[in-house]
Amino acid sequence: xxxxxxxxxxxxxxxxxxxxxxxxxxxxxxxxxxxxxxxxxxxxxxxxxxxxxxxxxxxxxxxxxxxxxxxxxxxxxxxxxxxxxxxxxxxxxxxxxxxxxxxxxxxxxxxxxxxxxxxxxxxxxxxxxxxxxxxxxxxxxxxxxxxxxxxxxxxxxxxxxxxxxxxxxxxxxxxxxxxxxxxxxxxxxxxxxxxxxxxxxxxxxxxxxxxxxxxxxxxxxxxxxxxxxxxxxxxxxxxxxxxxxxxxxxxxxxxxxxxxxxxxxxxxxxxxxxxxxxxxxxxxxxxxxxxxxxxxxxxxxxxxxxxxxxxxxxxxxxxxxxxxxxxxxxxxxxxxxxxxxxxxxxxxxxxxxxxxxxxxxxxxxxxxxxxxxxxxxxxxxxxxxx
Numbered sequence: 001x002x003x004x005x006x007x008x009x010x011x012x013x014x015x016x017x018x019x020x021x022x023x024x025x026x027x028x029x030x031x032x033x034x035x036x037x038x039x040x041x042x043x044x045x046x047x048x049x050x051x052x053x054x055x056x057x058x059x060x061x062x063x064x065x066x067x068x069x070x071x072x073x074x075x076x077x078x079x080x081x082x083x084x085x086x087x088x089x090x091x092x093x094x095x096x097x098x099x100x101x102x103x104x105x106x107x108x109x110x111x112x113x114x115x116x117x118x119x120x121x122x123x124x125x126x127x128x129x130x131x132x133x134x135x136x137x138x139x140x141x142x143x144x145x146x147x148x149x150x151x152x153x154x155x156x157x158x159x160x161x162x163x164x165x166x167x168x169x170x171x172x173x174x175x176x177x178x179x180x181x182x183x184x185x186x187x188x189x190x191x192x193x194x195x196x197x198x199x200x201x202x203x204x205x206x207x208x209x210x211x212x213x214x215x216x217x218x219x220x221x222x223x224x225x226x227x228x229x230x231x232x233x234x235x236x237x238x239x240x241x242x243x244x245x246x247x248x249x250x251x252x253x254x255x256x257x258x259x260x261x262x263x264x265x266x267x268x269x270x271x272x273x274x275x276x277x278x279x280x281x282x283x284x285x286x287x288x289x290x291x292x293x294x295x296x297x298x299x300x301x302x303x304x305x306x307x308x309x310x311x312x313x314x315x316x317x318x319x320x321x322x323x324x325x326x327x328x329x330x331x332x333x334x335x336x337x338x339x340x341x342x343x344x345x346x347x348x349x350x351x352x353x354x355x356x357x358x359x360x361x362x363x364x365x366x367x368x369x370x371x372x373x374x375x376x377x378x379x380x381x382x383x384x385x386x
Contacts, residue, residue, distance in 0.1 A: 004028040004073050005277075008066065008088050009081040010040030010049060011348070012363060013297060013328045014264045016337055018079060020045045021276035030073050032066055034366050035347040039329070042336040042344055048073070054366035055087035063090055070099055077102065079280060083157050085241070085263040086113055086369035102280055103241035104262070112237065112262045113369060115154050115178045121260075125236035127229060128256040132180040136173030144171055148182040155370045157261065176371060183248040183256055188223060189215075190230050190245045191267025193276075195283035197238040202227045203267040208294065209321045211304055214360045217296040217321040220270045220289070226255045233257070242268070269295050269328040296325035299341045300359065 005022045009015050010031035016039055019029045023045035030047060031040050034054035041049040052065035066088065069075065077100045080088040089106040103109065111117050115132065122129035133139035135151065143149050145168050152162045154176045164182065171179060188206045192199040204223040207215035226247060234243060244265035245257045268276065275287035301322050308315040330338040337344065351362035 002026060002028040003076040004030055004047075005077045005079060006066070006069060006073065006075045007031045007040070007079050007081055008084050009033060009367065010046070011035055011038040011345070012082055013039065014266065014268050015081040016040045016043055016045075016329060017268055017271075017273055018081060018264070018276055018280075019043055020331070020334060021273050021278075022079075024274050025277040025281075027277065030069065030075070032069055037344065037347060039337050039341070039344045042340055044334050044336075055084060056366050056368070056370075059087055059090070062087060063094070066091060067094060070095065075099055077281075080241070080263065082263050082367070083261075083364040083369065084367040086110060087367070104237075104239050108237065108239065109241075109262045110369070112239070112243075112260045113155060115152060115156070115180070115259060118257075118260050121237060122233065122257060125233050127232055128254060130181050130183055130256060130258050132178055135171050135177040135179050136175075140171055140179040143179050143181050144169060146181065149179055150182055151177050151179055153370070154178050155368075157364050157368050180258060183250070183258060185248040185250040188221065188226060188247050188249055188255075189218075189265060189267060190226055190243075190247065191265050191270075192230050192234065192243045193279050193287065194234045194239045194241060194243050196240055197235045198283065199227075199231045199234045199243070200279055200283060200285065201271065201287045201289075202230045203270045203289065205267055205270065208325075209296075209301060209304065209318055211300055212358055212360065214358075215266060216301040216304060217294065217325050218266055219294045219325075220267075220292075223249065223255070225249070225253060229255045229257065233260075266295075266297075266328075292326050294321075294325040295328050296322065297329070298322070298327040298338075299345075 005027045010033040019040050022029050028047045031049045032052045036051040040046050053061040055062040079102045086109050089103050089109050092105050116134055119129035119132045131143050147167045150164045188204055190204050192202040204226045205218045205220045208219050209217035242264040244261040246259040247255045247257045249255050270290055272288040272290055279285050279287040305318045308318055348359055348362040351357045352359055
C-alpha cells in the first residue's frame with residue numbers, strides 16, 4: 001500500500017511541483033485546498049483534492065478539517081506549501097505519532113515571518129540586518145531621518161502594501177506597520193530545504209520580469225555568500241521545512257536579508273522535480289539542480305506582454321524574456337494544469353477583476369497569517385512630507 005502525503009495548498013505552481021515529485025516517488029497525493037477548483041486538482045499526480053475551510057475564515061475549523069483528512073486518508077506526512085504554513089503549524093501537538101509534519105513549530109515560524117522581529121534573529125545569528133522598527137517608535141523616526149526608507153505590513157506577504165519614501169518624510173504611526181531602511185545593491189531571493197537547522201540545498205535567483213513585486217520570469221545565479229548566509233541563519237534558528245529569504249547583495253558583495261518567508265517560493269522550481277520529495281523525506285539527500293538557469297510562469301508573463309502593447313521598450317523586454325525561459329507548469333506527462341491554467345486560476349482572477357486585488361494578494365488573502373486577529377492589516381492612511 002502506498003504511503004499518503006497531504007499537501008495543504010494546491011493553487012500555486014510550487015504546490016504542483018511538490019505533488020508531482022511525491023507521485024513520482026511512489027506516494028499517494030492528497031491536496032487540502034480552500035478553493036474547490038485549483039491548479040493541482042487538474043494534475044494526474046493528485047489522487048484526491050478536498051475543499052477545506054479557509055484558515056482566515058475559521059482557523060480552528062480549518063485545523064479540524066486537516067485532522068479529519070489525516071484520519072480518513074491514513075496520512076503519513078503533511079507538507080505545507082505556502083502562506084498557510086503558519087496556520088498548519090498549529091497541528092504540531094495535535095497529530096498522532098505516526099504522522100510527520102514538515103515544518104517548525106508555530107512560535108519559531110512566526111518569529112521568522114514577523115517583519116519586526118526577523119532582524120533581531122539575524123543579529124542573534126551574527127548576520128547583517130537592515131534597520132527596522134514599528135512605525136510609531138522613536139527608532140522608526142530615526143530610520144526615516146537617516147535616509148530612504150520603506151513601510152510594509154508587519155505580517156504581510158507577496159509584496160503587498162509596500163511603499164517607498166525619501167529621507168525625512170514623516171510617518172503617521174499605524175498599528176501593524178514596520179519601517180525599514182532601503183537597501184541598495186542587487187535584489188535576489190533564496191529557497192532552501194532545511195532539516196533541524198541544516199540546509200541541504202539553497203537556490204539563489206534574481207527577478208528578470210516582475211508583475212508588481214512578484215517575479216514572473218526568474219534566473220538562477222551563483223551566490224556562495226548568500227548560501228553561507230542562509231546556512232548560518234538555519235543553524236541559529238534550528239528551522240525545519242522550506243525557508244525563503246529576500247535579500248540585497250550590497251556593492252561589496254555581502255548579502256543582507258530584509259525579509260523571511262518560512263515556506264516555499266519560486267526557487268523550488270530550480271530543483272530537479274524528482275528530487276524534491278526525496279529531499280523532504282531524507283535529511284542526508286542533496287537534491288540536484290535543473291540545468292535550466294531561467295524559468296517563468298508563462299501565463300502571467302503573457303498577461304504582462306499584452307499590457308505592454310504600445311510601450312515598445314517594455315514590450316520587447318518581456319517578449320525576449322518570454323521566449324528565453326521554460327514554463328514551470330508545463331509537462332508532457334501531465335498537460336492539463338498548463339492547458340487549463342486560465343479556468344484553474346479563476347478563483348484568483350475573480351478577486352483581481354471584481355475586488356481589485358493583485359494576483360499575489362488574491363493568492364494569500366484567505367490563507368496568509370496577518371497577525372493575532374487573522375485579518376489583513378492596511379498600510380498607513382497617510383504619509384506626510386515633514
